Amino acid sequence: MTAFPRPHRDDVLIAVAGFLGGLLMWSLGLDTHSDQGFEPRSLALVPLAVMSGAELLRRTMPNTSLAIGCLTMLADQFTVGNVATIAMFTDLVYAAVLYGTPAAARRIPAVSMVATAAVTVTALVIYQDAQAILPGLLFAVLTVVPAWTGVSVRTHRDAAEAAQLRAEQTALLAEIDRTQAVTAERARMARELHDLVAGHLSAIAIHSTAALSLDDPKTSREALGVIRENSVDGLAEMRRLIGLLRDSGGDAEPAAAPTLAGVDALLDQSRTNGASSGLECTLEDTREAGLALPAPVELAAYRIIQESLTNALKHASPGRIRVALAQDERTLTVRVTSPYGDRPGPRAPGSGAGLVGMRERVALLDGQFESGPVTNGDGRKIWQVRAELPVEEGNRKA
Structure with missing residues (x-):
């Protein structure tokens, strides 16, 4: 069973006010058809009561209330009439346009205009005056005016709702952009923090383990020296990163980003850190001299080499680590290979964040990245990290 819609509070007030007003006019003898002598006068209260009841449905069932109102107005013509009944009918026409369906909002004004024209032509034909x-x-005042008033109010209401919806969507998009920006910045900071300190901490972990496991004063002193060097360098990197974060909103000059010119220093550090593990590092740079690179590409290449060397220090078996750089008109290719297989001695634990960070850096530049074990020319397995970075913007003489 369908529940009857509950009238809106304002509709109840309109219905009560209309009925009481009409009752007062009837008691004072203010009839609209008093000269026609309809009897008994109390019949006028029936259309008044029905029209007041229709007002209760003006918002919840506007089309039904208008249909009841039209029939009630027709019945009111056979009584002495009441101004309140007429006034409530005009309100029903207005409400049907304002609260009804879009189709009703289009049809009611058109029908009211056609009906007004028909009434006018019929009256002229009958009375010839x-x-x-x-x-x-009078018919236009009762139908056309409230109908078009409803159209105007509905148009402004729809425009206000559309503007509010656009504002909410704009705010939502702004919040999404802010969230994405915060997430991207956090990811960037995580990559930078990992790349800055992971190598130093890995060297510290490996050499501290070696110093604890080997009862050799000379080996322990060498390990402690490497530990101290990496701890000091790592602390300096951390201070630099913290300084960048604190001064990001101020006037401090930004620190220069690392470039491929510093790869030699990276290899020297890796040779020192990996000497006890039997690791050697070589660089093969076949790039043409004088070619400049976009700053994001150069930073990404530097970090990929740095993280690859760190991973080799953690996991590679004794052997040679090879770093190769090549560049053509469109692409900078970074390739780092290291021995693959079980290694003796201490190993630093890995979290997998390094490979994720490298992949993210390459993806941000629309490049290609791959990593994993491959077979080299002599049939031995090696671990390879290979990245191709687009460099169209940097293909120019420095």
């Missing part, structure tokens, strides 16, 4: 236009004007 210019005063016959007055019924048409």
